[in-house]
Amino acid sequence: MKDASQVTAPRVCFVIPTYNEAPNVSLLLARLASDYPGEETSFLIVDDESPDGTADRVREFAKRDSRVHLLEGKRRGLGAAYVRGISHALDSLGAEVVVQMDADFSHDPADAKKLLARLANGADAAIGSRYISGGAVDRDWSVGRRLLSRGGNYLARRIAGLVTVHDCTSGFKAISAASLREIDVKRIRVQGYAFQIALLHRLIESGARIVEEPIYFRDRERGQTKLGIRDLIEFFYSVWWMRVAGYKTFLKFSLVGLSGVLVNLGSFQLALGLGVHKFLASPIAIELSIISNFLLNNYWTFADRAMTGRGRIRGLKYNLVSLTTLALSYATFVLLSMLFPDAAPVVLQGCGIIPATICNYLLNSYWTFRAGEPES
Numbered sequence: 213m214k215d216a217s218q219v220t221a222p223r224v225c226f227v228i229p230t231y232n233e234a235p236n237v238s239l240l241l242a243r244l245a246s247d248y249p250g251e252e253t254s255f256l257i258v259d260d261e262s263p264d265g266t267a268d269r270v271r272e273f274a275k276r277d278s279r280v281h282l283l284e285g286k287r288r289g290l291g292a293a294y295v296r297g298i299s300h301a302l303d304s305l306g307a308e309v310v311v312q313m314d315a316d317f318s319h320d321p322a323d324a325k326k327l328l329a330r331l332a333n334g335a336d337a338a339i340g341s342r343y344i345s346g347g348a349v350d351r352d353w354s355v356g357r358r359l360l361s362r363g364g365n366y367l368a369r370r371i372a373g374l375v376t377v378h379d380c381t382s383g384f385k386a387i388s389a390a391s392l393r394e395i396d397v398k399r400i401r402v403q404g405y406a407f408q409i410a411l412l413h414r415l416i417e418s419g420a421r422i423v424e425e426p427i428y429f430r431d432r433e434r435g436q437t438k439l440g441i442r443d444l445i446e447f448f449y450s451v452w453w454m455r456v457a458g459y460k461t462f463l464k465f466s467l468v469g470l471s472g473v474l475v476n477l478g479s480f481q482l483a484l485g486l487g488v489h490k491f492l493a494s495p496i497a498i499e500l501s502i503i504s505n506f507l508l509n510n511y512w513t514f515a516d517r518a519m520t521g522r523g524r525i526r527g528l529k530y531n532l533v534s535l536t537t538l539a540l541s542y543a544t545f546v547l548l549s550m551l552f553p554d555a556a557p558v559v560l561q562g563c564g565i566i567p568a569t570i571c572n573y574l575l576n577s578y579w580t581f582r583a584g585e586p587e588s
């Protein structure tokens with residue numbers, strides 16, 4: 213085991229959106245600055261021209277502590293603020309880890325240490341979770357607020373399909389810069405609180421290793437909640453959109469598979485017609501269909517998933533899986549050709565696709581494209 217103190221600490225940037233948080237922001241910055249004294253830590257407040265003078269408090273603080281940064285913009289919602297803030301942390305502040313949290317002390321600054329520790333132990337994202345064993349929401353939270361939070365979480369898990377995570381709407385997370393780059397945060401279009409599930413959806417899809425750490429979510433003592441009806445409407449629409457997007461991907465994937473069958477059998481027939489021996493024509497046709505499937509899935513089905521970082525390892529795995537597919541399909545063809553020497557070769561070539569498809573699906577979904585597995 214490496215001693216934690218011997219490992220250079222990553223550059224962590226806390227990205228904290230604020231709207232009318234003047235009563236909280238200086239207190240929060242003071243707490244963070246003392247809890248995280250290292251030079252490698254920075255604090256980015258993303259304020260949307262709060263009329264209560266939040267930004268002035270931040271500027272005041274930044275004079276004393278150069279690790280504090282302020283990013284200002286027009287108010288377009290929590291999600292829009294996060295997209296700007298996270299992009300700035302990655303592009304201009306050199307963040308290697310981003311911590312997102314609220315400014316109202318609902319998230320205990322000290323808990324970020326637990327999240328960062330999980331990242332140091334290999335997770336790509338650690339979520340401060342209210343809904344796993346050991347986590348809780350404020351005892352004083354109203355029934356309405358509890359229902360809203362539980363309901364939102366239920367929709368995110370059951371409709372949007374984010375079942376692997378228990379607290380999908382949590383706004384307290386530590387995420388590695390590599391994962392954030394892979395999912396390309398700038399492409400997230402939601403404006404409001406739905407940002408949390410949109411971000412999570414992308415993280416899960418990208419195969420990030422996601423873990424959850426229990427937290428106690430304290431109700432704010434100063435200021436008011438900014439959760440509005442627009443956020444609720446967008447949230448509702450987003451969970452359904454994510455579900456449809458899932459179907460769309462599945463449909464595209466199926467169409468690509470079908471086109472692969474045509475490429476395989478078509479080129480097999482063509483090769484036979486050109487006088488190529490069937491035992492040579494078979495693997496060539498299989499390989500051609502593997503290549504066409506890969507290109508179509510890469511540039512069409514999964515066009516929005518960047519192939520960087522872990523994507524390369526995925527490419528390697530994909531190739532190994534394809535090799536297995538090729539071997540299995542070809543072995544089936546050769547075996548069937550020996551058992552049924554009189555059958556039409558194209559039919560036997562077609563039969564070879566069946567075990568290969570099953571094996572291909574299982575290996576790709578449980579190995580190559582395995583989604584992140586949150587644990588607590």
Ligand SMILES: Nc1nc2c(ncn2[C@@H]2O[C@H](COP(=O)(O)OP(=O)(O)O)[C@@H](O)[C@H]2O)c(=O)[nH]1
Nearest residue numbers: 229230231258260289290293314315437438439
């Ligand atoms: N920049 C920015 N911050 C926002 C906006 N809406 C909410 N926030 C901040 O997001 C955090 C969570 O909001 P809050 O009102 O506490 O939501 P609640 O905890 O769900 O009631 C707080 O730090 C807010 O100041 C917004 O439109 N723009």
Ligand SMILES: [Mg+2]
Nearest residue numbers: 314316318432
């Ligand atoms: Mg709050």
